[in-house]
Amino acid sequence: EAARAAYAAKRPLSAALHERALEVLGGGNTRTVIAYGPFPTAMTRGEECRLWDLDGHEYLDLCGEYTAGLFGHSEPRIHAALHDVLRRGINFASVGPGEEKLARLLCGRIPSLERVRFTNSGTEANLMALTAARAFTGRPKIMAFRGGYHGGVLTFPFAGSSLATLPLPFVLADYNDIASATAVAQEHAADLAAIIVEPMQGSGGCIPGTTEFLAALRALANETGALLIFDEVMTSRHSAGGMQARLGITPDMTTLGKYIAGGMSFGAFGGREDIMAQFGGKLAHAGTFNNNVLSMNAGVVAMGEIFTAEVAEALYRRGEALRARLNGLAAAAGAPLSFTGIGSMVSVHFRTPAPNRPYAQGQGEEQLRELFFFDMLEAGIYLARRGMVALSLPVGEAELDRFAVAVAAFVDNRAEQL
Numbered sequence: 001e002a003a004r005a006a007y008a009a010k011r012p013l014s015a016a017l018h019e020r021a022l023e024v025l026g027g028g029n030t031r032t033v034i035a036y037g038p039f040p041t042a043m044t045r046g047e048e049c050r051l052w053d054l055d056g057h058e059y060l061d062l063c064g065e066y067t068a069g070l071f072g073h074s075e076p077r078i079h080a081a082l083h084d085v086l087r088r089g090i091n092f093a094s095v096g097p098g099e100e101k102l103a104r105l106l107c108g109r110i111p112s113l114e115r116v117r118f119t120n121s122g123t124e125a126n127l128m129a130l131t132a133a134r135a136f137t138g139r140p141k142i143m144a145f146r147g148g149y150h151g152g153v154l155t156f157p158f159a160g161s162s163l164a165t166l167p168l169p170f171v172l173a174d175y176n177d178i179a180s181a182t183a184v185a186q187e188h189a190a191d192l193a194a195i196i197v198e199p200m201q202g203s204g205g206c207i208p209g210t211t212e213f214l215a216a217l218r219a220l221a222n223e224t225g226a227l228l229i230f231d232e233v234m235t236s237r238h239s240a241g242g243m244q245a246r247l248g249i250t251p252d253m254t255t256l257g258k259y260i261a262g263g264m265s266f267g268a269f270g271g272r273e274d275i276m277a278q279f280g281g282k283l284a285h286a287g288t289f290n291n292n293v294l295s296m297n298a299g300v301v302a303m304g305e306i307f308t309a310e311v312a313e314a315l316y317r318r319g320e321a322l323r324a325r326l327n328g329l330a331a332a333a334g335a336p337l338s339f340t341g342i343g344s345m346v347s348v349h350f351r352t353p354a355p356n357r358p359y360a361q362g363q364g365e366e367q368l369r370e371l372f373f374f375d376m377l378e379a380g381i382y383l384a385r386r387g388m389v390a391l392s393l394p395v396g397e398a399e400l401d402r403f404a405v406a407v408a409a410f411v412d413n414r415a416e417q418l
């Protein structure tokens with residue numbers, strides 16, 4: 001409560017904006033993920049990995065737009081590409097060379113992508129991939145995992161919650177639990193069109209899928225005739241070829257999103273040629289902005305020139321080092337704190353050992369996560385409200401030092417609450 005009050009007192013302009021927004025926006029804003037109490041911080045300007053809010057505070061940005069902000073706020077090559085597009089004009093209702101180039105770059109990098117198509121978001125990419133799988137197999141059901149997140153209308157409840165609001169017929173199993181996945185796959189074997197899974201659950205708390213678990217899903221898909229879909233909307237940043245290249249497991253289809261268009265709206269789905277050949281034949285996939293020239297051309301520069309295999313590897317290593325450092329710091333202090341994730345994505349959990357299942361409900365961690373978020377804001381560090389960090393390329397050693405110092409201070413100052 002004290003942390004909330006201190007937060008609110010310093011941000012009257014963000015508070016006033018929120019009041020006005022409630023009058024015209026359902027729920028006060030259009031992104032559930034930033035609808036935290038008492039009101040979201042309104043940001044007005046960004047440069048490299050720094051952000052400024054409406055009330056004039058400066059932050060080190062470690063949220064990285066939930067992984068879409070990989071290039072920071074002012075990458076000059078992306079800005080140049082966008083200016084170039086604007087000079088030539090937008091909204092042509094046509095095809096263009098950017099779309100073909102970006103598709104070629106992605107198919108050249110991600111092992112499972114023989115063909116790809118573009119959407120405006122990861123949500124749409126997943127809806128299209130699932131539609132393609134249902135059409136290809138002629139079967140209705142999809143297996144997903146509790147705690148998983150595949151988009152705005154594809155958010156998966158924990159045990160006891162309702163499946164009634166989901167747009168497709170899903171059956172749910174437990175993440176990182178081979179016995180649970182096997183039982184569900186066997187029960188629905190004849191009806192199963194696809195198994196969709198995040199190689200690391202992002203929204204679920206940066207919980208890596210074990211190699212054994214993901215390999216078991218590959219085998220279950222083969223046995224049942226369902227298609228295996230990797231949702232790599234977040235995890236594709238973990239190597240040039242995505243998490244699948246790191247794991248050595250190739251799904252039938254892959255979905256992408258977030259950073260790939262240099263920070264412009266983006267989604268993509270693709271996979272085996274025979275599955276993707278349905279488009280242009282029996283399956284339609286229209287969309288006014290699917291190949292919008294801003295996203296396509298920014299994406300060509302982002303993936304072709306900036307986020308090379310070497311850069312991806314260096315970012316991965318920087319994240320691994322950060323997580324080891326934070327876990328070391330918590331262990332040395334004897335604090336019940338752990339940091340999960342893969343490479344440049346890190347989530348804080350208020351228990352040890354680090355969990356290998358998604359955020360458990362009702363474990364009393366929620367208040368501590370909120371406290372962590374507000375204390376970091378107070379230290380001038382902006383991260384995702386749920387305690388997730390997604391490093392962007394402009395984040396350097398000095399910034400990581402600053403974060404580690406802030407985490408150490410949190411562990412010290414909040415010893416009683418922990």
Ligand code: PLP
Pocket residue numbers: 066120121122123124126149150151152198202203231232233234257258266267
């Ligand atoms: N899939 C995963 C794994 C995600 O993390 C997200 C977004 O956070 C999505 C899909 C949805 O992407 P978008 O927000 O672009 O619709």
